[in-house]
Amino acid sequence: MGEANPGGAVDHAAARDIRPAPVKLEVNGTSHTFAVEPRTTLLEALREGLGLTGTKKGCDRGECGACTVHVDGRRVLSCMTLAAMQEGKQITTIEGLEQDGELHPVQEAFIEHDGFQCGFCTSGQVMSGVAVIDEAKAGWPSAATADVRKPFTVAGLSNTEIRERMSGNLCRCACYPNIVAAVAEAAEKG
Amino acid sequence: MHPFSISVADDPGRAVAAHAQDDHLSYIAGGTDLLGLMKDGAAFPAHLLDINDLPGLAGVDATPDGGLRIGALARMSDVAANAEVRERFPVIAEGLLFAASGQLRNMASMGGNIMQRTRCSYFRDGDDPACNKRRPGSGCSALDGLNRNHAIFGWSDACVATHPSDVAVALAALEADVVVLGRAGERSIPIADFHRLPGGTPERDTVLGRGELIVAVEVRAQAEGRASHYLKVRDRQSYEFALVSVAAAVETEGRRLRSVRLAMGGVAHKPWRLTAAETALRGADLDDIGALEAAIATSFTDARPLAHNAFKADLSRRAVLRALQTAGARA
Ligand SMILES: Cc1cc2nc3c(=O)[nH]c(=O)nc-3n(C[C@H](O)[C@H](O)[C@H](O)COP(=O)(O)OP(=O)(O)OC[C@H]3O[C@@H](n4cnc5c(N)ncnc54)[C@H](O)[C@@H]3O)c2cc1C
Ligand code: SF4
Ligand code: FES
Ligand code: FES
Numbered sequence: 001m002g003e004a005n006p007g008g009a010v011d012h013a014a015a016r017d018i019r020p021a022p023v024k025l026e027v028n029g030t031s032h033t034f035a036v037e038p039r040t041t042l043l044e045a046l047r048e049g050l051g052l053t054g055t056k057k058g059c060d061r062g063e064c065g066a067c068t069v070h071v072d073g074r075r076v077l078s079c080m081t082l083a084a085m086q087e088g089k090q091i092t093t094i095e096g097l098e099q100d101g102e103l104h105p106v107q108e109a110f111i112e113h114d115g116f117q118c119g120f121c122t123s124g125q126v127m128s129g130v131a132v133i134d135e136a137k138a139g140w141p142s143a144a145t146a147d148v149r150k151p152f153t154v155a156g157l158s159n160t161e162i163r164e165r166m167s168g169n170l171c172r173c174a175c176y177p178n179i180v181a182a183v184a185e186a187a188e189k190g
Numbered sequence: 191m192h193p194f195s196i197s198v199a200d201d202p203g204r205a206v207a208a209h210a211q212d213d214h215l216s217y218i219a220g221g222t223d224l225l226g227l228m229k230d231g232a233a234f235p236a237h238l239l240d241i242n243d244l245p246g247l248a249g250v251d252a253t254p255d256g257g258l259r260i261g262a263l264a265r266m267s268d269v270a271a272n273a274e275v276r277e278r279f280p281v282i283a284e285g286l287l288f289a290a291s292g293q294l295r296n297m298a299s300m301g302g303n304i305m306q307r308t309r310c311s312y313f314r315d316g317d318d319p320a321c322n323k324r325r326p327g328s329g330c331s332a333l334d335g336l337n338r339n340h341a342i343f344g345w346s347d348a349c350v351a352t353h354p355s356d357v358a359v360a361l362a363a364l365e366a367d368v369v370v371l372g373r374a375g376e377r378s379i380p381i382a383d384f385h386r387l388p389g390g391t392p393e394r395d396t397v398l399g400r401g402e403l404i405v406a407v408e409v410r411a412q413a414e415g416r417a418s419h420y421l422k423v424r425d426r427q428s429y430e431f432a433l434v435s436v437a438a439a440v441e442t443e444g445r446r447l448r449s450v451r452l453a454m455g456g457v458a459h460k461p462w463r464l465t466a467a468e469t470a471l472r473g474a475d476l477d478d479i480g481a482l483e484a485a486i487a488t489s490f491t492d493a494r495p496l497a498h499n500a501f502k503a504d505l506s507r508r509a510v511l512r513a514l515q516t517a518g519a520r521a
Binding site for chain 1: 191192193194195196197212215218220221222225226229230236237238240242267270271276277280283284287288290291292293294296297416427428429520
């Protein structure tokens with residue numbers, strides 16, 4: 001390193017180049033290549049670049065969960081993610097959850113349980129709900145798990161567990177009890 | 191956010207060399223703290239070096255002496271779900287699970303977590319009030335301002351902020367090492383020496399310098415690991431930073447405490463070890479609440495609360511007792 005390579009790791013063509021550059025994103029199964037500025041967030045790229053406005057901007061600081069999407073199958077906050085860092089990643093947004101015109105079971109459960117009022121937080125809630133069930137199936141504990149030393153199974157996904165695991169998604173309309181009921185039912189159904 | 195450029199690092203040595211030669215370069219891992227600081231105008235890197243593709247830094251592996259090496263790029267959620275971590279060092283799993291949210295834990299790395307900057311609201315304020323950490327020499331708005339969430343130990347007139355990481359507190363109780371790659375190779379920094387007290391230079395949070403990269407956190411094998419617990423007290427039940435928090439790790443003989451390690455969050459500019467209490471608690475009976483309380487109190491004689499946070503000393507003493515009892519029940 002060092003002396004042998006005075007240029008270091010910084011690609012000096014890239015350093016201080018703030019202009020838009022192409023990035024390839026796989027969004028809801030379709031590949032899109034388009035130019036983004038380095039400072040463009042994934043949230044802005046989805047909404048303004050691709051017109052996928054189902055993902056919402058609430059706080060833009062990682063504090064509300066409205067912008068939740070899945071990247072390579074994991075829930076993340078698109079407002080705290082740079083689009084330029086998602087090259088080749090598989091991104092799923094609320095628009096990509098339905099399959100062949102059928103809503104995802106978590107979407108169905110939100111309708112069934114009236115899990116929203118104004119709907120602003122709902123896409124983020126649903127994306128989190130889907131992931132919460134996957135994480136519980138994978139045996140992940142949470143802060144509500146009585147003893148993290150013991151194995152966790154999806155059978156332990158109580159309402160208290162769901163509340164804790166969904167706490168990264170705020171709802172200004174306070175639909176929390178119905179959101180918890182929706183996630184619980186979707187988890188039970190499979 | 192201000193405009194900046196970005197590139198991807200493919201080799202740790204070259205990443206370190208680049209960091210050494212460019213004062214305006216910042217590593218980015220999960221981005222969950224750095225991008226927030228940039229949006230709030232509290233960080234202005236001209237170039238971001240994306241370290242997420244660096245090979246070999248995302249694992250959780252056993253070390254030859256039976257300890258654990260947690261890669262700097264391991265995600266909080268993966269470390270918290272790891273069976274070895276949960277069984278042998280539950281305080282680490284709990285420190286991670288009580289932090290942030292499910293989405294943030296999927297994004298945030300271990301290295302980034304211990305590097306995160308204070309949540310002092312003046313420091314994060316886009317209107318740029320006086321703040322020595324943000325603008326050295328400008329003063330400290332919290333010293334005579336709203337300081338309910340601030341330090342009761344180790345502060346200076348220049349800065350009364352606390353360190354917000356939860357898992358760093360757990361790592362402090364386990365006496366973990368931060369493994370850092372520099373231009374001359376790797377060095378291990380005891381976590382107790384990694385974060386700084388503010389003194390006259392609160393703009394520096396850690397001892398890490400230019401041209402250094404955290405590659406791992408190492409925890410040695412220890413009996414106290416299994417009987418450990420993280421207790422976090424906050425204004426709301428979830429998705430909130432600590433008012434105060436306690437990491438307790440103990441070894442017992444029957445109901446007697448043989449060895450105790452205690453660290454606190456939310457009370458100082460760094461994870462705060464309660465060394466006086468640790469000594470006083472040695473040999474104490476876990477069922478003798480009066481003796482435990484008296485021993486714990488020895489670590490609070492030098493507490494220096496600010497105008498709005500005197501409650502933290504009482505809250506801390508009670509939280510320590512509870513954490514100690516829970517850890518003790520695991521022994
Ligand atoms: C709403 C919200 C709530 C939160 N609540 C909590 C909480 O309750 N408890 C808690 O502990 N945390 C909490 N956090 C903070 C969160 O845990 C941190 O933002 C996160 O851990 C940072 O990790 P990262 O990988 O995203 O770091 P980044 O944002 O990528 O980086 C942070 C800093 O670390 C540096 N860095 C990153 N990796 C390395 C490395 N390997 N070597 C050297 N430097 C490096 C970067 O240059 C940067 O300066 C919260 C954050 C948010 C937004
Ligand atoms: S406490 Fe520290 S971070 Fe907060 S305003 Fe004062 S100098 Fe700034
Ligand atoms: S908009 Fe991303 S968390 Fe609020
Ligand atoms: S339904 Fe209105 S914010 Fe949640």
